[in-house]
Amino acid sequence: MYPNLQNLWEEVRELTLGSTPEIDRLHTPPTPLHFLRHYLSQNKPFILSASTLPWPAATLWSSTSYLLRTLSSSTVSLHRTPTGHADALTPHPSTPNSFCFASADVTRTSFADAVDAVTGSCKESCVAYLQQQNDCFREEYGALSGDCDSDVPWATEAIGGGPEAVNLWIGNELSETWFHKDHYENLYAVVTGEKHFVLLPPTDVHRMYVREYPAAHYNYNEETGEFKLQLENPPRHVPWCSVNPYPSPENQDKEMSEFPLYFNGPKPFEVTVKAGEILYLPSMWFHHVRQTPDSRGLTIAVNYWYDMQFDIKYAYFNFLQSLPAPQEPTSHNLLTNENASDGEDKQREEPVFSCV
Amino acid sequence: MYPNLQNLWEEVRELTLGSTPEIDRLHTPPTPLHFLRHYLSQNKPFILSASTLPWPAATLWSSTSYLLRTLSSSTVSLHRTPTGHADALTPHPSTPNSFCFASADVTRTSFADAVDAVTGSCKESCVAYLQQQNDCFREEYGALSGDCDSDVPWATEAIGGGPEAVNLWIGNELSETWFHKDHYENLYAVVTGEKHFVLLPPTDVHRMYVREYPAAHYNYNEETGEFKLQLENPPRHVPWCSVNPYPSPENQDKEMSEFPLYFNGPKPFEVTVKAGEILYLPSMWFHHVRQTPDSRGLTIAVNYWYDMQFDIKYAYFNFLQSLPAPQEPTSHNLLTNENASDGEDKQREEPVFSCV
Numbered sequence: 001m002y003p004n005l006q007n008l009w010e011e012v013r014e015l016t017l018g019s020t021p022e023i024d025r026l027h028t029p030p031t032p033l034h035f036l037r038h039y040l041s042q043n044k045p046f047i048l049s050a051s052t053l054p055w056p057a058a059t060l061w062s063s064t065s066y067l068l069r070t071l072s073s074s075t076v077s078l079h080r081t082p083t084g085h086a087d088a089l090t091p092h093p094s095t096p097n098s099f100c101f102a103s104a105d106v107t108r109t110s111f112a113d114a115v116d117a118v119t120g121s122c123k124e125s126c127v128a129y130l131q132q133q134n135d136c137f138r139e140e141y142g143a144l145s146g147d148c149d150s151d152v153p154w155a156t157e158a159i160g161g162g163p164e165a166v167n168l169w170i171g172n173e174l175s176e177t178w179f180h181k182d183h184y185e186n187l188y189a190v191v192t193g194e195k196h197f198v199l200l201p202p203t204d205v206h207r208m209y210v211r212e213y214p215a216a217h218y219n220y221n222e223e224t225g226e227f228k229l230q231l232e233n234p235p236r237h238v239p240w241c242s243v244n245p246y247p248s249p250e251n252q253d254k255e256m257s258e259f260p261l262y263f264n265g266p267k268p269f270e271v272t273v274k275a276g277e278i279l280y281l282p283s284m285w286f287h288h289v290r291q292t293p294d295s296r297g298l299t300i301a302v303n304y305w306y307d308m309q310f311d312i313k314y315a316y317f318n319f320l321q322s323l324p325a326p327q328e329p330t331s332h333n334l335l336t337n338e339n340a341s342d343g344e345d346k347q348r349e350e351p352v353f354s355c356v
Numbered sequence: 357m358y359p360n361l362q363n364l365w366e367e368v369r370e371l372t373l374g375s376t377p378e379i380d381r382l383h384t385p386p387t388p389l390h391f392l393r394h395y396l397s398q399n400k401p402f403i404l405s406a407s408t409l410p411w412p413a414a415t416l417w418s419s420t421s422y423l424l425r426t427l428s429s430s431t432v433s434l435h436r437t438p439t440g441h442a443d444a445l446t447p448h449p450s451t452p453n454s455f456c457f458a459s460a461d462v463t464r465t466s467f468a469d470a471v472d473a474v475t476g477s478c479k480e481s482c483v484a485y486l487q488q489q490n491d492c493f494r495e496e497y498g499a500l501s502g503d504c505d506s507d508v509p510w511a512t513e514a515i516g517g518g519p520e521a522v523n524l525w526i527g528n529e530l531s532e533t534w535f536h537k538d539h540y541e542n543l544y545a546v547v548t549g550e551k552h553f554v555l556l557p558p559t560d561v562h563r564m565y566v567r568e569y570p571a572a573h574y575n576y577n578e579e580t581g582e583f584k585l586q587l588e589n590p591p592r593h594v595p596w597c598s599v600n601p602y603p604s605p606e607n608q609d610k611e612m613s614e615f616p617l618y619f620n621g622p623k624p625f626e627v628t629v630k631a632g633e634i635l636y637l638p639s640m641w642f643h644h645v646r647q648t649p650d651s652r653g654l655t656i657a658v659n660y661w662y663d664m665q666f667d668i669k670y671a672y673f674n675f676l677q678s679l680p681a682p683q684e685p686t687s688h689n690l691l692t693n694e695n696a697s698d699g700e701d702k703q704r705e706e707p708v709f710s711c712v
Contacts, residue, residue, distance in 0.1 A: 004675055004678045004679070005675075007674075007675070008671055008672075008674075008675040011671045011674060011675075012668050012671040015666045015667060015668075015670060015671055016665075016666070016667045016668060016671075032389055033388055033389060033392065033513070033514065033516070034516075036389065036392040036393060036397060036514075037392060037514065037515070037516055037665075040397065041392060041396065041397035041665070041667070042665055042667040042668060043667070043668045044667070044668075157389070158389065158392075158393065159393070160389070160390075160393055201668065202668075203668065203671060203672070203675075309372075309393075309397070309398055310371045310372070311371060311397070311398040311400070312368050312371075312372060312398060312400075312557065312558075312559065312669060313668060313669060313672070314371060315364055315367045315368040315371055315372075316364075316559070316669070316672035316673075316676070317672075318363075318364075318367060319360055319361075319363065319364040319367075319559075319676070320672070320675070322360045322363070323360070
């Protein structure tokens, strides 16, 4: 353990981020220069009030019948898990007191069936989440694309090009996204409902206890309504964040003693993004996301992924991450994190998220 | 020694800086957005061709009589050393095989006498350099201020404010500036003659062998024409870069074996800034400067110091610097580098340069 890590976590807060769990709030869109100078260049998040309210989506998407009509001929990718946690750590299917990295069951279905699944029909036995991230808003949901801006204009001008991917997210109150980070500059717009983010800067990487977990996939049996969790064969290991910021009461003491750098370090940043607001989530920031749905039981969001610069900040991050973390006894199984860069390389090729 | 340091030095070159000793060359001024996006945010240098040529200074300052006439009533700060090296490591005045950090003798004199000293009258026994850095161009040399732009417009717009200090430099072929770094974004414009920079990015801090040296000052005796090097009393130690990139032939083997990370690591960046050109020297970059004078024996330059952002990059740098460097036997005397931050704090208050 490097005693200086604590200094680093504190200094980045003293210098630029602030020492409270709050992030900057802007009430009018920044100019491209202001965004570049004060946020993107500094790798610093902010939330922008009332930015998406002029979008047609702000009113149209409150009507489920509008969505059903517009997407009546669309086939979409539905992600299903037993608990709402996809791309998350889950008890290992065969090794006691051990964890694996579990991906959702993904099925292609009509939008009407998908919305049914998210709002209720699937809820007894599973949690459904529309969260395909492969530029889905411009692909699967292309029929809705006229309802939102095709980019975030001040970000496009600052970054010098449009978004690499635009994704639509439709979930319910059980949908949760485990701590991870993306190799993109992220503009995250909520259209209905609310999203609750917990954020940690990249300097705090050791507080995430990134470890290698065996990859596994849920398979959902439509007839029995049961999930089976299957390890990948041949085995593959995924470096992933170990920390759950909201452990269940019975696990709390164990988690806190297992991940002290997270639970005893500086408080994470917390932000709720409401309908009409946009969060600038800087590249490489760790984020955990929960949501509160609207009166229909849906949270709908659109996010814009812009290419990040792989510059001196990224080199510093990789160096920091390469320094060994404190080793403590743990029930979370681990290999080395030597292969941590594998996930990153893959990340640069295809727009999926990663924890390393 | 951290084996990962070498990876860091290489990765920042692979990702953004390039692996040759050359830096980017622009032929037209960047837009403020381009400057922010591709250079300032990435902490990446470039050279801009023919940018100061439209300045009145470009023609007027070739005439010494113009300078003498315009500054006929100005008193300026003249820096004198026996060798042309100020703020540089110099053999300790009383401890053999040991070094101190020597500052120049500084005297206030008429501009006419100062130019005489730089071009010749002082050269037999000393090297004179007009290099007062306390915003001297707008203070001591205010009478010349109409001859140059008062700022670098695209930098002012990108950074969101004008320069914190503008300095004038008038030296000869012996004037040399030892490796150090500044806590400013630096736009360095050469008006006559040439400046030769050796540059290392902040990620390479361990290659500079920053160590604590006792502070000393030269005192010049006008009558005898001799210098006396006096240690400060009470003693004060200054963290400073130990490496001389141009060791004399008889010292070369010793220096190379003493500072292997510098001499055996990736090649430093090298750039010659010619009359009419501007170098963007990013904050925190280590730089060593030599010069070639014009036909009169003068190199004249103006530099603009803009406030830097003390952001996540700065926090990363401080963390990196706090990691111990390899310890090898050395004839350069050293204490700890615990106090390295002292110089930085001071730096933020007054515009002088520092090596830490």
